[in-house]
Amino acid sequence: MQFEPVIGLEVHAELQTRSKMFCACPVVDLTTAEPNTAVCEVCAALPGTLPVINEQAVDYALRVALALECQVRRVSVFARKNYFYPDLPKGYQISQYELPLAQHGRLWIRTSQGERAVRIRRVHLEEDTGKLTHVQRDGETYSLVDLNRAGVPLLEIVSEPDMHSVEEVRAYATALRQLLRYLGVNSGDMQKGVIRFEANVSVRPAGSQALGTRVEIKNLNSFRALEESVAYEIRRQMAVLEAGGRVEQQTLGWDEARRRTVPQRSKEEAHDYRYFPEPDLPPLQVDDAWLERVRAALPELPHARFQRMRQAYGLTPAEAELLTAERAVADYFEAAAQAARQQGVPTKMVVNWVTGELFGRLNREGLRIDEAPITPQGLADLVALVHRGELNKQAGQKVLAEIFARGGGEPRAVMEALGLRQVSDADQIEVWVAEVLEAHPAEVAKYLAGKESVLNWLFGQVMRRARGRANPQVVRQALRAALEARRG
Amino acid sequence: MTWTPFASVAETLRALESGAVSSEEVTRAYLERIANLEGRVHAFLSVYPDEALAAARAADARRMAARRHPDETLPPLLGLPIAVKDVLAVRGMTLTCGSRILEGFVPPYTATAVQRLLDAGVIIVGKTNTDEFAMGSSTENSAYGPTHNPWDLSRVPGGSSGGSAAAVAARMVPVALGTDTGGSVRQPASYTGVSGLKPTYGRVSRYGLVAYGSSLDTVGVLAPAVADLVPFFTLMAGHDPRDATSMDLPVPAVDLTDAVEAVQGLRVGLPKEYFLAEGMQPEVVQAVQAAVRHLETLGAQVVEVSLPHTEYALPVYYIIAPSEASANLARYDGIRYGPRVGAARMWDVFYRTRGRLFGPEVKRRIMLGTYALSAGYYDAYYAQAQKVRTLLKRDFERAFEQVDLLAAPVAPSTAFKLGEKTEDPLAMYLEDVFTLPANLAGVPGLAFPVGFDEQGLPIGMQLMGPHFREDLLFRVAHAYQQTTDWHTRVPPVAR
Numbered sequence: 001m002q003f004e005p006v007i008g009l010e011v012h013a014e015l016q017t018r019s020k021m022f023c024a025c026p027v028v029d030l031t032t033a034e035p036n037t038a039v040c041e042v043c044a045a046l047p048g049t050l051p052v053i054n055e056q057a058v059d060y061a062l063r064v065a066l067a068l069e070c071q072v073r074r075v076s077v078f079a080r081k082n083y084f085y086p087d088l089p090k091g092y093q094i095s096q097y098e099l100p101l102a103q104h105g106r107l108w109i110r111t112s113q114g115e116r117a118v119r120i121r122r123v124h125l126e127e128d129t130g131k132l133t134h135v136q137r138d139g140e141t142y143s144l145v146d147l148n149r150a151g152v153p154l155l156e157i158v159s160e161p162d163m164h165s166v167e168e169v170r171a172y173a174t175a176l177r178q179l180l181r182y183l184g185v186n187s188g189d190m191q192k193g194v195i196r197f198e199a200n201v202s203v204r205p206a207g208s209q210a211l212g213t214r215v216e217i218k219n220l221n222s223f224r225a226l227e228e229s230v231a232y233e234i235r236r237q238m239a240v241l242e243a244g245g246r247v248e249q250q251t252l253g254w255d256e257a258r259r260r261t262v263p264q265r266s267k268e269e270a271h272d273y274r275y276f277p278e279p280d281l282p283p284l285q286v287d288d289a290w291l292e293r294v295r296a297a298l299p300e301l302p303h304a305r306f307q308r309m310r311q312a313y314g315l316t317p318a319e320a321e322l323l324t325a326e327r328a329v330a331d332y333f334e335a336a337a338q339a340a341r342q343q344g345v346p347t348k349m350v351v352n353w354v355t356g357e358l359f360g361r362l363n364r365e366g367l368r369i370d371e372a373p374i375t376p377q378g379l380a381d382l383v384a385l386v387h388r389g390e391l392n393k394q395a396g397q398k399v400l401a402e403i404f405a406r407g408g409g410e411p412r413a414v415m416e417a418l419g420l421r422q423v424s425d426a427d428q429i430e431v432w433v434a435e436v437l438e439a440h441p442a443e444v445a446k447y448l449a450g451k452e453s454v455l456n457w458l459f460g461q462v463m464r465r466a467r468g469r470a471n472p473q474v475v476r477q478a479l480r481a482a483l484e485a486r487r488g
Numbered sequence: 489m490t491w492t493p494f495a496s497v498a499e500t501l502r503a504l505e506s507g508a509v510s511s512e513e514v515t516r517a518y519l520e521r522i523a524n525l526e527g528r529v530h531a532f533l534s535v536y537p538d539e540a541l542a543a544a545r546a547a548d549a550r551r552m553a554a555r556r557h558p559d560e561t562l563p564p565l566l567g568l569p570i571a572v573k574d575v576l577a578v579r580g581m582t583l584t585c586g587s588r589i590l591e592g593f594v595p596p597y598t599a600t601a602v603q604r605l606l607d608a609g610v611i612i613v614g615k616t617n618t619d620e621f622a623m624g625s626s627t628e629n630s631a632y633g634p635t636h637n638p639w640d641l642s643r644v645p646g647g648s649s650g651g652s653a654a655a656v657a658a659r660m661v662p663v664a665l666g667t668d669t670g671g672s673v674r675q676p677a678s679y680t681g682v683s684g685l686k687p688t689y690g691r692v693s694r695y696g697l698v699a700y701g702s703s704l705d706t707v708g709v710l711a712p713a714v715a716d717l718v719p720f721f722t723l724m725a726g727h728d729p730r731d732a733t734s735m736d737l738p739v740p741a742v743d744l745t746d747a748v749e750a751v752q753g754l755r756v757g758l759p760k761e762y763f764l765a766e767g768m769q770p771e772v773v774q775a776v777q778a779a780v781r782h783l784e785t786l787g788a789q790v791v792e793v794s795l796p797h798t799e800y801a802l803p804v805y806y807i808i809a810p811s812e813a814s815a816n817l818a819r820y821d822g823i824r825y826g827p828r829v830g831a832a833r834m835w836d837v838f839y840r841t842r843g844r845l846f847g848p849e850v851k852r853r854i855m856l857g858t859y860a861l862s863a864g865y866y867d868a869y870y871a872q873a874q875k876v877r878t879l880l881k882r883d884f885e886r887a888f889e890q891v892d893l894l895a896a897p898v899a900p901s902t903a904f905k906l907g908e909k910t911e912d913p914l915a916m917y918l919e920d921v922f923t924l925p926a927n928l929a930g931v932p933g934l935a936f937p938v939g940f941d942e943q944g945l946p947i948g949m950q951l952m953g954p955h956f957r958e959d960l961l962f963r964v965a966h967a968y969q970q971t972t973d974w975h976t977r978v979p980p981v982a983r
Contacts, residue, residue: 041597045819047590047698048577048599052732080815082861084838091818143834145823274861276870279702279812281732 002206008161022051035146043151045089057153070105095126335376511567531655535614566609574615586630589845599696617651646676671923673708674935678898678948689930693728701809752787757891761798775939807873814857902945
């Protein structure tokens with residue numbers, strides 16, 4: 001029997017506002033900040049303290065809601081989600097339940113099957129919990145509570161069960177992360193836990209419209225865990241159904257070490273969260289003016305930018321994907337391409353230099369694009385030098401390497417300083433060729449005996465003698481001519 | 489004229505201004521009264537004599553310094569000692585809420601309402617007794633022992649602000665702050681023969697008030713006379729950016745001059761449902777009717793009105809308040825502050841800490857609220873209660889279309905005996921039947937003494953007005969007190 005997986009995702013994304021959702025504490029990097037240094041009486045839930053909504057968090061949430069083409073509620077309501085856990089200072093989480101901030105949106109994804117929209121069910125604001133660390137000391141287990149994260153604004157983005165493969169899940173998660181980064185609301189830094197996934201997975205006979213029994217996989221903190229756990233669940237559920245069994249509705253975790261889903265026991269066992277409207281916060285009102293302000297300030301979104309840049313620069317889908325993955329990359333590329341265009345340089349060359357040489361260097365140095373020592377204008381100038389033949393490609397790479405080494409520099413000046421200006425002068429090149437042939441009579445003999453491959457080696461020797469500056473085409477011509485002349 | 493601890497707030501401030509008495513003398517006088525009476529009344533959970541005297545001396549020094557700089561304006565309540573109910577946070581002072589679960593807890597911050605008074609120059613001499621987490625009507629639910637009514641030490645002072653009411657009645661302080669979630673300022677004011685204001689919900693910041701029923705909680709104030717309350721109310725009131733439910737509205741100055749004349753032509757409504765309750769003490773009805781007749785003689789028009797949903801206030805309150813409380817009290821888990829009952833397993837820390845350190849009434853309300861919010865019951869209880877609450881609000885809106893304010897008894901009877909109702913929670917809940925509606929509707933209420941029963945126990949009346957019309961209540965009640973003297977009576981034990 002053929003089965004079709006049905007998958008929906010809940011994504012929790014921290015909003016990287018300056019201060020927390022309901023108090024003035026700073027939002028800090030959890031992986032580096034000392035525990036409990038960004039905590040006040042409000043987020044530690046001392047008696048008598050009250051929450052106040054962080055307007056910036058609402059603003060960020062509205063950006064996401066609008067980018068996801070959601071309907072934004074003019075009035076949404078915060079609610080208390082009640083459960084006990086030591087990382088939850090108030091004993092309830094302030095979230096949104098019945099009346100969320102936004103609903104009915106969609107996110108465009110691209111897979112090998114092409115483009116499609118995944119429907120978004122809801123987007124709502126809530127606060128993050130603290131973090132527990134379990135330590136062993138003197139043979140006893142202690143649980144340490146760090147409240148730095150408690151109260152950090154969290155956006156929950158819930159999709160409809162619209163995905164049917166791991167590839168689609170990956171595409172959705174990637175597109176959402178990309179969108180959040182474009183909007184400047186989340187760093188996308190998975191290692192720091194700023195985006196977490198939960199997947200609802202069921203399978204059903206292919207062609208069926210009914211939904212199968214679903215499981216929920218919680219606490220997925222990486223793309224890998226997300227993909228592997230969903231793939232595992234699909235296989236497991238299919239096997240259960242094929243064996244004539246029934247899938248049990250349950251909450252699962254992902255066991256990274258054993259690569260399998262495992263039933264989860266913990267706070268999730270208490271199923272009744274007893275939601276009720278948060279009496280400490282009046283309903284959140286979003287008026288048209290606010291929405292319009294946010295809408296007007298939205299950047300060009302990844303999906304639109306992908307389409308436009310493909311058209312405008314004649315990019316392949318793969319190139320467009322790469323160049324729009326991050327807003328800063330796309331900005332850099334477009335600036336460089338436009339500057340290059342003014343110098344008559346084909347965009348294709350810029351694409352190759354950005355995705356090849358520049359990305360390579362950035363990777364090696366561990367730099368982000370906004371930390372690149374060469375400006376888009378500089379890169380365009382460099383590519384133009386190559387295009388005009390003032391630099392050969394190899395020498396161009398050297399210039400780029402030098403700019404990286406110096407932490408900056410103007411390409412032409414660097415070229416001059418290194419003496420890398422390309423030599424196309426035939427007389428000079430003929431001298432280098434003659435010297436090389438003189439020095440390597442054995443190789444010349446081999447060539448003349450019919451061993452064509454020696455030509456490349458000899459070419460290399462000439463380039464070396466020219467310290468890389470020689471115009472390769474002129475060298476090749478001169479070399480061939482000189483060798484043929486020796487044939488007599 | 490020599491100053492005595494029986495002076496009004498205005499008289500004390502005048503004496504301080506004129507130099508007839510120093511803040512240190514005033515503070516010492518009240519501290520002495522506390523020392524003398526506390527053993528019998530037990531109004532306080534903590535007293536800070538040294539700190540209070542130091543603050544008094546600082547206030548005196550400031551006044552002295554200001555005499556040399558006549559253009560310097562001094563804070564309006566400089567050097568005046570007060571007490572604060574122990575559910576309001578004051579930095580550096582214990583905040584127990586009458587509960588073992590917060591024993592020894594000292595907050596690092598001060599409630600906004602209290603801070604505004606401190607900025608105005610008051611001196612806090614101590615924290616007053618309360619039913620645990622303000623849940624109760626007799627102060628018998630305090631984990632630290634009950635407060636006794638100064639009018640009859642075998643009786644309760646009412647609750648939950650019973651400590652503040654008793655302290656004021658016995659003139660251990662001239663003024664005390666209370667809180668009112670279902671009548672907790674007005675009912676003890678009534679039982680102890682003092683005046684007490686429950687402001688409009690949203691008028692005074694709740695920041696630093698330990699939450700019981702968040703949509704009902706208000707910070708109020710108690711003093712012998714209504715005029716004593718006014719400066720405290722106007723200083724505490726107003727928007728606080730730290731409380732999202734506090735209203736951003738101007739606080740009009742309350743003008744008490746010509747209050748008697750202003751009663752002329754006012755329409756006073758008598759809600760008939762407040763006079764029909766079962767088991768009402770006839771003397772209470774008679775005293776309130778007499779007080780209303782008195783207002784009539786001052787020129788008020790008295791009209792009977794109906795608040796038809798009044799009978800639902802009690803069940804609605806006992807769903808909404810416990811529901812909110814069940815969440816509000818979840819933070820007391822022994823993890824971050826307060827005492828912890830240790831255990832090997834994490835869940836046992838929760839169970840034991842909460843199981844052993846909460847008292848029975850708190851547990852009862854947590855269970856009630858948890859039940860009302862549970863899946864499958866939410867619609868029938870919590871959601872339904874919210875709908876009925878809307879009807880109760882509408883009752884008041886309709887009434888205030890016909891009348892300017894309402895006059896009614898505060899409680900069905902006068903102070904009862906200690907232990908008389910502790911075994912019967914429902915009988916205890918019924919004490920609040922006339923005070924709950926104002927909390928559910930969010931309207932202001934002002935209680936003040938209008939007589940005594942045959943046993944010499946005070947009887948209170950409350951005025952209720954439209955939202956944010958505390959000024960109206962103050963003027964009418966002041967007019968009454970200008971022309972009567974019930975509020976000047978002092979219990980024998982305190983004379």
